[in-house]
Amino acid sequence: MQTAEIQRRWLTYFGERGHTVVPSASLVSDDPALLFTVAGMVPFIPYFTGVVPAPFPRATSVQKCIRTLDIEEVGKTTRHGTFFQMNGNFSFGDYFKEQAIAYAWELLTSSEADGGLGFAEKDLWVTVYEDDDEAIGFWKKIAGLPDERIQRMGKEDNYWSTGQPGPAGPCSEIYFDRGPEYGPEGGPAADDTRYIEIWNLVFMQYLIADVQSKTEFRIVSELPRKNIDTGMGMERVAFLKQGVDNMYEIDQVRPVLDAASALSRRVYGSDHDDDVRMRVIADHVRSSLMLMTDGVSPGNEGRGYILRRLLRRVVRAMRLLGVDSPSFPELFQASRLAMRDAYPDVEEQWERTSRLAVAEEETFRTTLASGTTILDLAVEDTQKKGAAALPGDTAFLLHDTFGFPIDLTLEIAEEAGLTVDRAAFDRLMLEQRTRAKADAKAKKRALADxxxxxxxxxxxxxxxxxxxxxxxxxxxxxxxxxxxxxxxxxxxxxxxxxxxxxxxxxxxxxxxxxxxxxxxxxxxxxxxxxxxxxxxxxxxxxxxxxxxxxxxxxxxxxxDPVYRHSAAQAHSATHLVHAALRQTLGSEAHQSGSFNKAGYLRLDFAWNQALSAETRSELEEIANNAVRDNLEVTTRILPIAEAKAAGAMALFGEKYGDTVRMVDIGGPWSRELCAGIHVRTSAEVGLVNLVSESSVGSANRRVEALVGLEAFRDLAAERAIVSTLTSSLKTPREQLPQRIESLVAELKAAEKKIAAFEASQLSGRVPALVEKAARVGGYLAVVEDLGTLSSADELRSLATSVRERLGSEPSVVALAARVGDKPAVIVATSPAARERGAKAGALAKQAATVLGGGGGGKDDLAQGGGSDTAAIGAALSGISATLAG
Known part of the structure; x- marks a missing residue:
């Protein structure tokens, strides 16, 4: 039974029994405490809590979900996936335990010919909350289950709550027995590999408070309206109905696994480690495809960071399979073909998602090249020191800063005959996760109830x-x-x-x-x-x-009417710029985010290269031509299907109901779904002044503009600057670029002459300093205060030049100067001096401490600084005393 058929049977069954069929919500959650929709009931939380009155007494859905908490388990078990579909049926004060159990049992055990899922009754077990005798009674009455196939479990397993004060209640789970070849007998309590959970029925009947943990809370009262929240795992049922061993081999996932196998020329099922890698690839590609289809773009924060992590884990896994060349075009195409029947928007957004995926793969491959260079240097340094393990903080830096996977670090280190201090790496990772969890918990507490x-x-x-x-x-x-x-x-x-x-x-x-x-x-x-x-x-x-x-x-x-008008100007201008982008760059330049306020707009769009000055100028001209043309701005309320058929653009990540507001500027010239405030005609926008264009990711750009009076003020300020320049340089405005270019060239030539003169002056000081060399302890030393210099680089150049002139003797050069009202000291040592124990880093740190600052460096050359120029003499005397000792 194909996955799409399971979905059809589910929705048909509950739809025929009075449930409103609710389409899947976006993977991007409306809940500010959640990055993603993590469970089928998430879109219905406002109805369960009573914050928003439920618009229907009962509902059903097949909800797209993303969870990455157990990402390290993906590929290793039969059931851990980052993307999954939760089939749910819900009651908001309508039916309760008895009817929910009856629905579940009937759908699961009815024959396929009668529209059911065709599970044999003998293979099904249930668990219930340990005190829920009522549920046990219904299972016996409805399903005729014997006592030995009903197991009581504690709060940890069979009691549901949000983790916050509010609705809660016991739950009952349905398990399928896969047979003795998968594990020992004894039911779900004995083994959850053999006995796979396929359905969970939550009986939301209590109000709880004083929540300390999942198992510690106080039941305040029964809810006046008891609710039902159930969820059947689509992927789990699919792999059982399709006769495969795990969720990675079902019809919606296996094609990607097969593509990875073909690209790597490794046979699935022949090597455990390779199998895990192929399953990771199959899962993560599907998850990434679905996230990007719902408007998420790879980035460095929040949802974008999680998507980027998934994509990079795919690249890592392909590399471990021996594939170093780009693979995303083939992998994502396989996932597209597998998912488009169930989710038509996968096909609609394919151009955008494939472009994002390919761009991210290319970016990460560059990152891997850079990370490999850094890692090679770290390996070389570790080998020079004679150590056997690469430091854990180095591995963590590569992982955290460069996105370099730890598995890849382990592999490269192993090739070099090294291990990695995994304990230190894991400790740093744990500290990071602890900080992240604490931050998330603080944010959750900060949210109003x-x-x-x-x-x-x-x-x-x-x-x-x-x-x-x-x-x-x-x-x-x-x-x-x-x-x-x-x-x-x-x-x-x-x-x-x-x-x-x-x-x-x-x-x-x-x-x-x-x-x-x-x-x-x-x-x-x-x-x-x-x-x-x-x-x-x-x-x-x-x-x-x-x-x-x-x-x-x-x-x-x-x-405030002035603010409102200015804000309306900016919002309408955002639509004008978006239309201009698509006219200039093509339909692929789709808006991916925006922000506007009075006098200002920011628009992000899908594009993977910087815009030329000519393109920016063209965008600005198209937008302002639309202003000049005084296009009519109209709004209509209509069904979303009708709006999309008319060509209305929808903003990625935004949520739209069955009825939407469509804003036209000049008819179809600009047609978008938008609930914002707009001007009545485009001429009211006044003026659009593009002020910047920049990158906001591997496949996204951002333009910013000032609008209306703010645009005029900015241009007026530029005019004032130009006027000042023409007056100061005594040059007509049209000749300013050439005049400034000439002045810059003259300035660079003068700077070169000055630098050459200063270098000559510095070189002239070297002989005099060499003559001041004196025996201090066992060293030939030059310890001098040079007064005032323009930079620390000059001080460093003098120190190294003097050291070279002192020859092969054990020599130490310690020079100090005032640089920009601050004291600076440079210490240089010869190889012979270092053999006798003189370390430049230690000496510079010692001097810097006297100067009221800090310093250090390598044994051959180091520097320090501070804040007390009056202490320069004492700092140098300290160096002499150390050498003498």
Missing amino acids: LSVYSEMRAAGETVFTGYDYLQTDSRVLGILLDGLPVDRAAAGEIVEVILAETALYPESGGQAADAGAIVGDGFELEVLDVQRPVKGLISHTVEVRSGEVAVGVPATSVV
Whole structure:
């Protein structure tokens, strides 16, 4: 049974039983505490917690998920994958345990001919929470399971919660027995390799508090509306139904594994290590394809970093299979063909995702070349020291800074006859993970408990009137102080205020929040920020400027009209620049992110090379021609399918409902899905001034522009600079470039002459310094204060020149000077001096300590500095005393 068929049967079964079929949400989670959608129930969390009223009593979905917590286990077990699909059925206060168990059992055990999944009843086991006698009773009643195939488990295994105060409850898991060849008898409690979990039913029936850990919490009460959250692992069921040993061999994954086998000419199944590598490749390629299809681009932070890590692990694994040439075109093509039937958007976004993948592979191959050079030097240094192990901090630096995989470091070190101090590396990795977890935990704690919005959201969605009005009368629904509800707020306090209606635009779609105020009888609130903390609710962060505001009182939201107009100019200009990019570079230059506020816009787009000055000029001209043409700006609300059919562009990473707002500028000239604020005609934008273009990743560029009055002010400032230059240089404006080029050439020539003169002057000082050489202890030493020099380089040049002139005797040169009002000291030693024990690094550090600073270096040449120029004499005397001793 193919994976797509399992998906079809699931949705059909529950759809026919009154469940609303909900399409998979994006892998990019709406939850600010999550980078990705990590479970099938994540999109439904607001309904389970009651923050947002559920729009349906029961639902079903097949949800795309990403988890990378156990990434090191990928390929080694039958069930660890970074991308997986969770088939779920959900009840929001509708049916509960008995019906959920009945649905699961019927779908699993009904014959394939009747639309079921066809599992034999004798092969299924269940686990239940140890105190849940009710669930055990239903399993016996519905499935007729004997006692020995129902196992009680503790909270660690069979109790669900978010890890935070809120809804929780026992769960019951269904396992499939693969047979004695896979492990010992005894059920899931004895062996979870033989007995594979395929379905988990969560009975969300309690409210918990005082959460200390997964097993330590206090049950406060039963929930007034009990919920059901179930999940069946698509990949696990697929590999069982397809008769293969693991999830990497199912129809949606195996083609990539086969492609890796063909490229490497290694036979899958003939070597354990190679098999693990091929499975890693197959899993990570699919995960990367799905992430990029959902708008994620490789980067150095957050989601982009995780995607980059997956891609680089693929490159590493292919290299360990002996493939040094580019392989992503073949690997990703195989994954595309395997996934496109289930997910048509894989095909729609293929040009973009394939370009991102190939560019990232090329970038990492360059990184590997650089990392290999650094590693080779480290290996050479380790061998010179006679050590057997490469330092762990070197391996960690390569991993953390250069993205150089530890397995590759181990391989190269082994080829050189070395090991790696893996214990030190692991310790540093653990420290990094601990810091990251602590940071994530702190961020999670910092997030307001969204349940505080429940009562306000229950009153209905906040009505946004800002498309048509700059002020709106309403009333205060709620006030939050430090994340907790309060009845009122007084002057000087910063609070969140929720209104029933508002004209103030909340930050979204790349547009910054409106500026403005909320006023009422006896109070005035300055608006600092406007956000959507939960779906359908708009919250205003305000400072109470005067008076006192209370829950329930009338209030009027007032938009700053100057700021709003300038922000609308910038947002419309973003659309103009995006259209200009696509007109200039082609449809591949797709917007991948944006931000705009009053007078400013930033737009990221898919492209892998810098734009020429001519291209930037052309973009600017196209955008401003659109301004000149006074194109009409219109908005329409329509079904998303209709908008896409009309050619509307959607921003990657943005979430769209069934109905969308489409913004046209000049009809189809610019047509995008957008909820932002816009001008009425393009002429209102005023002026677009591109001020920068830069890289934001291996396959993404960024343009920034000033808009309207801000653009004019910037150009006026440039005009003032040009005017000053023409006056100072007595040169007409059109001749300024040639005049400045001539002056720069003259300056460089003068600098060369000065440098030659200074070098000659320095060389002239060497003989006099050599004549001052004197016996100090067993050394021929030159210890001198040279007064003031222009740079430490001059001091270093003198020290090495004097050392060379002193010949083969044990000699030490210690020179000091004032460089830029700071003391500097250079120490140089000859080979014979070093053999007698004189180390330049130690001597420089000693002198720098006296100077009130720090220093050090190699045994032959070192430098130091400090802050006390008056101590130069004492520092040099200390060096002489050390040599004498």
